[in-house]
Amino acid sequence: MTDKDDETDPEIDSPGIDSESDATRRFTDSTDTGDRDGTESFGTSSLDDIVLDDVDSEEDADEASRGLFDDLLSGEPIFEKKEVLRPSYTPRKLPHREDQINNMATILVSALRGDTPSNILIYGKTGTGKTASAKFVSEELEATSEKYAVACEVEYINCEVTDTQYRVLAQLANKFIEKNREHITGRIDRLESLREDVRDSKSSLAETDFESIDEIESTLESLRDERDGFEEVPMTGWPTDRVYSTFFEAVDYTERVVVIMLDEIDKLVEKSGDDTLYNLSRMNSELENSKVSIMGISNDLKFTDFLDPRVKSSLGEEEIVFPPYDANQLRDILQARAEVAFEDDSLSEDVIPLCAAFAAQEHGDARRALDLLRTAGELAERDNTDRVEEDHVRQAQEKIELDRVVEVVRTLPTQSKLVLFAIILLEKNGVHNINTGEVYNIYKSLCEEIDADVLTQRRVTDLISELDMLGIVNAVVVSKGRYGRTKEISLSVPIDETEAVLLSDSRLGDIEDVQPFVQARFDQQ
Ligand SMILES: Nc1ncnc2c1ncn2[C@@H]1O[C@H](COP(=O)(O)OP(=O)(O)OP(=O)(O)O)[C@@H](O)[C@H]1O
Incomplete structure (x- = not known):
């Protein structure tokens, strides 16, 4: 290293912003011999030529080296594998769901014997592991069917x-068309290799048809x-009976047992009635080669009330209930996930029990518990600490609650936003x-202000009652003696954040200006 290097090389004692910009300067120095930092193989002239011989790019390089990420990277990472805490991750083990999983397996095992399994309806509140368990069982079912070539x-x-x-x-028709194509491709491959064998030796024909x-x-x-002749169903445009018959033929193309898992089945019924379920549940009597069984998953326990009685009894041949988790069960679930997701010793003792307790209060929702734990970890990471503490969990709880409020308020219809x-x-x-009268007066003037229907x-x-049900306001009916009963309304969510969300709606954005006008109305009262 030369004397000059010593003067200009700040990396020796101070990494970070300065070192980066000085390192950049170093590369612009034409006398630099390029014998540091492993740059020798490039040669100095090539670096000068390529990168930093104009002012703009020098500025760019400075911009890119302010150390924005350095501080964040320098802390000990808390997470080892954060994605394990995300909803998209399917765990290999589902503690406290053994009974439900065994139940499903006992019903579905008939598929492996070539029989039609009973239809199953799975109920349970959100985050009780219905989808995760059903997916786990179906993966096992498919793997076992491959093992035994069923x-x-x-x-x-x-x-x-x-x-x-x-x-x-x-969607079902197209999936089966794809499977049928794969099935035919398999047969073609086998026949092509047989043809090669026969070309080598005619005796290979002996054991074939x-x-x-x-x-x-x-x-x-x-x-x-045949493979090229399958016609896929377009996403719109065909008459429904044509879509149905295409699906029917595609399913019945080969001998097989098919389990159709309809997650959030209540949403389908709510949106488009029970025709689909009716058609699917009566298919078996017409299918010649295949057998179809339906597994419906719902977090609305009452949705079957809206079904045709025939569909209801056929669909609910077997029912499996997923009860909410209690705090201890949530603790086990979090513990198992945390071991993979976090670095050793990065969770203080109270973190998992507290996340479990908060989520158990909510309604035993494992998704909420996992969200809390992940968010607490992220907040700790932002604090640049290497340990998640109880306080991070409390902050996470507030943050998630606020995010929920923001989302609910943001998606309210305009009239509810005005109220x-x-x-x-x-x-x-x-x-x-x-x-209510006070709300109505202000509401009317707001409507006039933005030209909305009153x-x-x-x-x-009614809209106030809906806001009450969403947990945004609290409306209690109080008796005023001989003046009758009235509602007393108060806000249940943080006022400034909620107002900001409302004002981010383009229609309500201008309303800020009516504040003096609203004040005047009070003065009159
Ligand atoms: N017993 C369990 N063990 C480990 N993780 C679980 C368990 N139960 C649920 N989870 C996790 O909780 C999250 C929510 O679970 P899942 O999606 O299965 O709930 P769900 O009952 O289908 O809810 P929804 O009705 O809202 O779809 C997922 O990340 C899942 O991996």
Whole structure:
């Protein structure tokens, strides 16, 4: 190293922002011999030529080296494998779901014997492991069917996304068409290799149904035609009966047992009635080669009330209930996941019990518990500490709650937003125990301000009740003696954040200006 190097090389004692920019300068120095930092193999001139011989790129390089990420990277990482805490991760073990899993397996094992399993309905509140358990069982089922070479397939459909009869049938039809193509391709491959064997030695024909290479060729030809002849269902445009018959033929193409898993099945019924379920449940009497069984998953226990009695009894041949987890069970679930997700010793003792306790209060929701743990870890990471503490969990709880409120408020219809905004304005002006009449007055003036339809007071009362059910406001009915009964309304969510979300709606954005006007109305009262 030369004297000059010593003067200009700051990396020796101070890593970070300066070292980066000085290192950059170093590369622009034409006398640099390039014998540091492993740059010798490039040669100095090439670095000068390529990168830093104009001012702009020098600035760019400076910009890119302010150490924005360095501080974040320098702390001890808390997570070893964060994705293990995300909902998309399917754990290999599902503690406290052994009974439900065994139950499902006992019903579905008939598929491996070539019989039709009973239809199953799975119920349970959100986050109780219904989807995870059902997916686990179906993976096991498919793996075992491969092991014993039994034709058994599971098709998963999320009815929140695929929510009409057309889409469900089209998606199923296309999946089976793809499987049929794969099936034919397998046969073609086997026949092609047989053809090669026969070319080498005619005796290879002996144990087959073919008498000549020509016969193999013509079978190959017709298989290729058949494979190319499948017509996929477009995502819109066909009459439903054509979609159904395409699906029917595709399923019945080979001998197999098919389990159709309809997750969030209540959403399908809510959106498009029970026709799909009716059609699927009566298929078996017409299928010649295959057998179909349905596994419906729902977190709405009452959805079967809306079903045709025939569909209801057919679908609910077997019912499996997933009860909410209690705090101890959630603790076990979190413990198992945390061991993989976090670095050793990065969780203080209280973290898992507290996450479990919060989520158990909620309604025994494992998804919520995992979210809390992940968010607490992220907050600790942001604090640059190497340990997640109880306080991070409390902050995480607040953050998740606020995120939920923001999401609910953001997606409210405009009229509900106006009603909520009226309540906020009243609270901001120091009105407590707000009554419906006061809300209605402000609401009307807000509507006039943005040219929105003005609903009746009765309708606004309903909207207030809806906001109450969503947990955004608290509306209690109080008796005023001989003046009758009235509602007293108060806000249940943080006022500033909620107001900010409302004002981010383009229609409500201008309303900020009506504050003096609202004030004037109070003065008149
Ligand atoms: N027993 C368990 N062991 C480990 N993880 C679990 C368990 N139960 C649930 N989970 C996890 O909790 C999250 C939610 O589970 P899942 O999606 O199966 O719930 P769900 O009952 O289907 O809820 P929803 O009705 O809202 O779809 C997933 O990340 C899942 O891996």
